[in-house]
Each structure stands twice: as C-alpha cells, then as structure tokens.
Amino acid sequence: xxxxxxxxxxxxxxxxxxxxxxxxxxxxxxxxxxxxxxxxxxxxxxxxxxxxxxxxxxxxxxxxxxxxxxxxxxxxxxxxxxxxxxxxxxxxxxxxxxxxxxxxxxxxxxxxxxxxxxxxxxxxxxxxxxxxxxxxxxxxxxxxxxxxxxxxxxxxxxxxxxxxxxxxxxxxxxxxxxxxxxxxxxxxxxxxxxxxxxxxxxxxxxxxxxxxxxxxxxxxxxxxxxxxxxxxxxxxxxxxxxxxxxxxxxxxxxxxxxxxxxxxxxxxxxxxxxxxxxxxxxxxxxxxxxxx
Amino acid sequence: xxxxxxxxxxxxxxxxxxxxxxxxxxxxxxxxxxxxxxxxxxxxxxxxxxxxxxxxxxxxxxxxxxxxxxxxxxxxxxxxxxxxxxxxxxxxxxxxxxxxxxxxxxxxxxxxxxxxxxxxxxxxxxxxxxxxxxxxxxxxxxxxxxxxxxxxxxxxxxxxxxxxxxxxxxxxxxxxxxxxxxxxxxxxxxxxxxxxxxxxxxxxxxxxxxxxxxxxxxxxxxxxxxxxxxxxxxxxxxxxxxxxxxxxxxxxxxxxxxxxxxxxxxxxxxxxxxxxxxxxxxxxxxxxxxxxxxxxxxxxxxxxxxxxxxxxxxxxxxxxxxxxxxxxxxxxxxxxxxxxxxxxxxxxxxxxxxxxxxxxxxxxxxxxxxxxxxxxxxxxxxxxxxxxxxxxxxxxxxxxxxxxxxxxxxxxxxxxxxxxxxxxxxxxxxxxxxx
Numbered sequence: 001x002x003x004x005x006x007x008x009x010x011x012x013x014x015x016x017x018x019x020x021x022x023x024x025x026x027x028x029x030x031x032x033x034x035x036x037x038x039x040x041x042x043x044x045x046x047x048x049x050x051x052x053x054x055x056x057x058x059x060x061x062x063x064x065x066x067x068x069x070x071x072x073x074x075x076x077x078x079x080x081x082x083x084x085x086x087x088x089x090x091x092x093x094x095x096x097x098x099x100x101x102x103x104x105x106x107x108x109x110x111x112x113x114x115x116x117x118x119x120x121x122x123x124x125x126x127x128x129x130x131x132x133x134x135x136x137x138x139x140x141x142x143x144x145x146x147x148x149x150x151x152x153x154x155x156x157x158x159x160x161x162x163x164x165x166x167x168x169x170x171x172x173x174x175x176x177x178x179x180x181x182x183x184x185x186x187x188x189x190x191x192x193x194x195x196x197x198x199x200x201x202x203x204x205x206x207x208x209x210x211x212x213x214x215x216x217x218x219x220x221x222x223x224x225x226x227x228x229x230x231x232x233x234x235x236x237x238x239x240x241x242x243x244x245x246x247x248x249x250x251x252x253x254x255x256x257x258x259x260x261x262x263x264x265x266x267x268x269x270x271x272x273x274x275x276x277x278x279x280x281x282x283x284x285x286x287x288x289x290x291x292x
Numbered sequence: 293x294x295x296x297x298x299x300x301x302x303x304x305x306x307x308x309x310x311x312x313x314x315x316x317x318x319x320x321x322x323x324x325x326x327x328x329x330x331x332x333x334x335x336x337x338x339x340x341x342x343x344x345x346x347x348x349x350x351x352x353x354x355x356x357x358x359x360x361x362x363x364x365x366x367x368x369x370x371x372x373x374x375x376x377x378x379x380x381x382x383x384x385x386x387x388x389x390x391x392x393x394x395x396x397x398x399x400x401x402x403x404x405x406x407x408x409x410x411x412x413x414x415x416x417x418x419x420x421x422x423x424x425x426x427x428x429x430x431x432x433x434x435x436x437x438x439x440x441x442x443x444x445x446x447x448x449x450x451x452x453x454x455x456x457x458x459x460x461x462x463x464x465x466x467x468x469x470x471x472x473x474x475x476x477x478x479x480x481x482x483x484x485x486x487x488x489x490x491x492x493x494x495x496x497x498x499x500x501x502x503x504x505x506x507x508x509x510x511x512x513x514x515x516x517x518x519x520x521x522x523x524x525x526x527x528x529x530x531x532x533x534x535x536x537x538x539x540x541x542x543x544x545x546x547x548x549x550x551x552x553x554x555x556x557x558x559x560x561x562x563x564x565x566x567x568x569x570x571x572x573x574x575x576x577x578x579x580x581x582x583x584x585x586x587x588x589x590x591x592x593x594x595x596x597x598x599x600x601x602x603x604x605x606x607x608x609x610x611x612x613x614x615x616x617x618x619x620x621x622x623x624x625x626x627x628x629x630x631x632x633x634x635x636x637x638x639x640x641x642x643x644x645x646x647x648x649x650x651x652x653x654x655x656x657x658x659x660x661x662x663x664x665x666x667x668x669x670x671x672x673x674x675x676x677x678x679x680x681x682x683x684x685x686x687x688x689x690x691x692x693x694x695x696x697x698x699x700x701x702x703x704x705x706x707x708x709x710x711x712x713x714x715x716x717x718x719x720x721x722x723x724x725x726x727x
Binding site for chain 2: 041042043044045046047048049052055059062063064065129130131147148149150235236237238239240241252253255256257258259261262
C-alpha cells in the first residue's frame with residue numbers, strides 16, 4: 001500500500017474536533033466508565049464504592065450461569081450465522097435468476113429487515129405461545145415441544161425468532177454481491193460447464209467471498225448484541241438460564257439486579273471476546289479472500 | 293403559510309398557558325402499568341384538584357425493576373424525583389440508603405413537615421416491612437398485596453367439590469378428581485415470591501440467617517437446610533409429574549391465562565389480580581393461600597407483604613417537601629386508602645381505611661377484597677414480618693433458574709435447593725461488601 005503524507009497543520013484537528021468529541025462522549029467515556037465499574041464494588045446508588053481489584057471478575061467466574069450464558073452465546077451466534085447465511089444465499093440466488101416479478105420478490109424479502117428485534121420477539125411469541133401458537137402446537141404434536149421446560153426446544157424457539165429478520169439482511173447483501181459479478185465471467189463459465197451447481201460452487205461462490213466474510217461478521221455481532229430484544233420478549237432466558245446471551249445476562253445483573261460491578265466486569269469480558277473473534281477473522285480468514 | 297403560522301401560534305399559546313401557573317411541582321415516579329397505572333394518575337389528579345398550591349406529576353417508568361433502575365440513574369445524575377415507587381425485593385436496598393442521605397424516612401419527614409398521619413396509623417405488618425432496624429418506618433406503604441389462592445367455583449361444582457381446600461393436604465385429596473375432569477388442578481405465577489419467600493412466612497419459618505436479616509446482615513439462605521421446604525418442592529415436583537400442577541414458564545401472565553380462561557381450578561397470584569378476571573370468569577373466589585397442615589400443626593400464619601411502597605428521595609427544596617407531605621397525608625386519609633383498596637384489590641394499609649370499610653360494610657358488597665386483609669392480619673408469627681436481604685432481585689433470578697431444571701428432572705430437588713443456596717450466598721456476600 002502506498003503511504004500518502006500531508007503536511008501537518010493544526011487546522012486538521014479543528015475539523016476533526018466535532019467527530020472526536022462525539023466519539024469521546026458516546027464511545028470512550030462509557031468505556032472508561034465501564035472499566036471503573038468493573039474494578040469497583042459499590043451499592044446500587046454508587047455509595048460505599050471502593051477499588052476491588054479483580055473481585056468482580058472472580059465473582060462472575062464463580063457463577064455457573066455465566067458459563068451457561070457463554071456457551072449459549074457461542075452456540076447461538078454460530079447457528080444464527082449458519083442459518084441466516086445459507087437461507088439468505090439460497091433466496092438471493094433464486095431471486096437473482098427469477099425472470100418475472102423480480103422486484104416483488106426482492107421487496108417482500110427485504111421487508112422484515114425493517115422490523116425492530118423486540119417486535120420480532122413479540123411476533124414470535126404469538127407463534128410459540130402455548131395458548132394459541134401455531135408453531136407451538138405443530139411442534140408439540142410432532143415431538144412434544146415445550147420450550148418452558150426443554151432446553152433444546154427453547155433453542156429452537158430463539159433461533160427461529162432470531163434468524164427470521166436477519167435472513168433479510170443476508171439476502172440483501174448476497175443479492176447485491178451477485179449482481180456485482182461480471183456477466184462475462186458467468187457467460188464464460190456457462191460455456192465451460194453445464195452443471196448449475198458446480199458452476200455456483202466453483203465460480204459464483206468464490207466471487208461472493210468478500211460478501212460472505214462481511215456477513216459472517218455482521219451476523220456474529222447481530223447475534224451477540226442485537227438479539228437482546230428478542231430474548232427479552234421471548235424466553236427471558238428460561239429454562240434455567242439456558243437461553244441467556246452474555247449481553248442479556250449483563251443487563252439482568254446490571255439493570256434488574258443493580259449490580260454494576262458484575263455488569264461492568266461482564267462487559268469487559270464481552271469486549272475481549274469480540275476483540276479475539278475480530279482479530280481471528282481478520283488475520284486468518286480475510287487473508288484467504290480475494291477482493292478482485 | 294398562514295396555516296403554519298396559526299398552528300405555531302396555537303402551540304405557543306399552549307406552551308405559555310401550561311407554564312403560567314406557578315404551582316410547586318412534585319414528581320412521582322411509579323412502576324405500574326395498565327389499569328394500575330391509570331389509578332395512580334387518578335390519585336394524583338384528585339390531589340391536584342383538592343388544592344391549588346402544589347401539583348403532583350406522576351410518571352410511569354415501566355415495570356417495578358424499570359422504575360427502580362430509572363430512579364437510581366436519575367439520582368446518580370442529580371435529577372431524581374421527589375417520590376418513587378419501589379417494590380418489596382428492593383426494600384433492603386432502599387432502607388440501607390437512609391444513612392447515605394438518598395432516602396428520607398417517613399418518620400423523619402413526618403416530624404419535620406408535620407404530616408398528620410402517624411406511622412402507627414399504618415397496619416403493623418405493613419409498617420414493619422418497610423421499617424429500619426430500629427422499627428422506624430422508612431418507606432410509605434402504598435400498594436400492598438400478598439399472594440392469594442383464586443378458585444374457579446364452577447370447576448369445583450362440576451367435579452363435586454363443595455369446600456375450597458385450606459391446606460395442601462386437602463388439595464392433594466381432590467387434585468386427581470380435577471385432573472380427571474380435564475382441568476389443570478393448580479397453577480401459580482411467581483415461584484420465588486409465592487413458593488419461596490411466602491412459603492417461609494406462611495409456615496413461620498426463617499428464610500435467612502440473622503433473623504431474616506433483621507438482626508444481622510444475612511450471609512446465607514436456609515433453603516436446603518429447611519426440611520419442610522425440601523418436602524414442599526418434592527411434593528411440587530410429584531404434582532408436576534402427575535399433572536396436578538401445570539408450569540407455564542416464568543411469565544406471570546402465561547400462568548394466569550389458563551385460570552382466567554376457565555381451564556384451571558386453582559391459581560396462586562396477587563391480591564390485586566382479580567381486576568382482569570371480573571367479567572371474564574363468571575364464578576371465582578379469592579382465598580387464603582394453602583399451607584401444610586403437617587408443618588404448622590393446623591395453625592395459620594400471615595404471609596409477607598408484597599407489592600411496593602413509595603420512598604421519599606433527598607435533594608429537593610423545603611417548599612417541595614411541604615407539598616409532598618400534604619400529598620402523603622392525602623393518600624393516607626381513610627377515603628383515599630379505601631378508594632385505592634376498592635379500585636385495585638391491594639390491601640387497605642391504614643387503620644382508618646379498614647375502619648371505614650367496616651363502617652360502610654364494604655366487604656359484603658365486595659367479597660373479593662376480603663381475603664388479603666384476613667391473611668395479612670393473622671397473628672402468632674415468631675419470625676419478622678419481612679426479610680432484609682440485599683441483591684434480592686438477583687436471588688429471585690437464581691431461584692427461577694433452578695426451578696426449571698428441577699421440574700424437568702435434570703437435577704434433584706436437593707441439588708436445586710443447594711444451588712439456590714450457593715448462588716444466594718455469593719450474592720449476599722457481594723451485597724455485604726457494599727455496606
């Protein structure tokens with residue numbers, strides 16, 4: 001990469017200042033505050049506060065439900081990424097090759113993206129309510145589905161609720177990716193190979209890798225952070241604490257339990273996890289992707 | 293253009309009219325919604341109409357937990373309301389805040405601003421629940437409920453049961469009959485509150501060490517160490533397996549809905565729950581919650597107060613506190629107390645309110661309202677009328693987390709109660725560090 005150097009002058013800081021100020025107030029200051037909370041013990045109103053070293057971290061690691069939340073978050077983000085990615089890709093490929101009414105399909109498939117997670121959760125509630133839920137009764141007839149009690153069934157519930165909306169996001173980006181592939185490449189490949197499926201895996205899919213990589217990151221971040229509203233409006237973490245994500249647990253402990261020390265420590269752990277995942281992705285996966 | 297200008301003119305005139313009165317504003321935050329929230333607004337309106345010096349502005353903040361979090365955040369930002377509704381599980385946290393100058397105790401306030409309502413005017417059980425270690429009332433009792441048993445009399449008549457059971461033993465004797473008729477015999481809406489905290493109060497058993505936290509800061513809960521409590525959950529699990537008890541998840545409403553729809557014979561809920569049932573369920577009664585005859589030897593003990601109290605927050609002007617004192621006095625009057633009792637089903641909290649109810653023969657026309665007072669008014673308990681344990685909202689979470697795997701059969705009852713004790717012990721220790 002070529003390095004471009006401008007002559008230094010102070011005016012640049014002046015123009016940067018508004019943006020920096022916003023970052024400082026809304027990003028760095030809360031982070032600093034979180035660090036402060038994580039290393040202090042204080043009561044709900046902030047009194048009796050003292051430096052506690054790693055006590056809050058010891059506390060969360062002695063809590064079995066923290067490990068459950070950790071396990072669930074990993075499983076959840078993996079499953080959601082896989083499901084939303086593959087269904088989104090399938091729909092995008094289909095919508096891209098449709099000849100009639102392309103725009104209708106596109107619009108309808110994009111719509112769910114505009115719905116807030118909490119609203120999705122409430123809608124999922126209607127499907128999975130024991131009283132009038134269609135899916136509840138369908139699954140219940142098939143294998144005795146009961147998410148109030150069964151961990152696996154609760155997983156199914158939150159995975160369906162969590163992926164539905166995100167499929168749209170995957171669909172949009174995959175569709176855009178597909179349309180960006182040059183026609184000439186596709187046409188040339190048609191001459192060389194008759195099999196649709198083989199052509200997809202050897203030509204189209206590799207060319208979609210940048211999109212896929214981007215979506216993996218988006219989906220993981222989504223299932224880590226944005227599914228909060230979905231959990232809160234569906235299972236509220238039950239049964240046991242099996243469907244609590246790390247974010248949801250931090251919220252429960254911090255806002256309902258009013259233990260800011262523990263919530264702060266959990267936030268820092270979350271920051272570390274996201275950091276590790278991001279570094280891993282950019283170092284080991286991105287290197288294998290060709291953008292051109 | 294003219295239209296826009298006239299719209300602005302109208303908006304401005306509104307802005308000025310609302311500001312032109314210089315009434316002293318008193319902010320009251322609350323954590324009830326729906327109908328209960330409407331009643332709170334109505335109380336404030338009535339006060340505002342009764343005089344023209346002060347204006348109480350009620351603001352709903354969502355649930356109890358939401359309101360508590362909002363109040364704390366506001367305090368930390370120096371923008372707290374004058375008066376805030378905090379629920380039973382948060383009482384220990386609020387009482388502990390008197391020494392930090394966050395909360396002004398009721399008795400201190402009454403002395404300073406001459407409220408005409410004495411702390412002794414409140415029912416002793418309710419007064420003690422919100423009192424500090426010296427017995428001085430801190431929180432101002434407001435919506436006080438307890439857990440009650442609702443019975444669907446039509447189902448009982450259908451299966452030929454004449455008397456509503458009073459003990460768990462009596463319930464066990466009839467449960468199969470109800471199940472055979474295709475109904476759910478029993479549901480309950482809050483495992484920590486009804487079947488944990490109030491299991492202990494109903495059977496006159498201590499729930500934590502340090503005399504439920506009244507004598508010393510508690511260090512552990514006595515769940516697995518109380519054989520009666522272990523027995524109770526063994527039984528519950530057995531009922532669950534037999535179909536005598538139906539578990540519908542953690543949400544209060546999901547457990548109440550089958551009862552409201554006439555699919556369950558008994559449901560344990562709050563004294564203030566019947567509002568939504570009237571007109572839906574034709575024939576139901578409110579009854580004292582069941583107890584184990586084998587545990588108490590036939591004696592009945594009162595349950596803890598549930599619901600919430602209002603707490604006076606520090607940091608405002610004397611003039612505003614005078615207004616708040618007037619408002620507290622207004623709410624503590626027998627008429628308002630009975631009005632609230634009648635509208636919501638929460639217990640009457642003042643002696644004056646109860647006397648008034650008797651004078652006008654209130655319970656003859658409103659039988660649903662009676663059970664709560666009867667149950668809270670029981671005497672003979674040797675344990676304190678409440679518990680002072682910090683981090684209790686999280687301990688409730690721990691209880692929930694272990695009830696489900698226990699009913700599932702993933703872990704044994706003993707193991708589940710042991711897990712609850714362990715979780716609670718850590719949370720209590722964490723709270724003790726902040727004192």
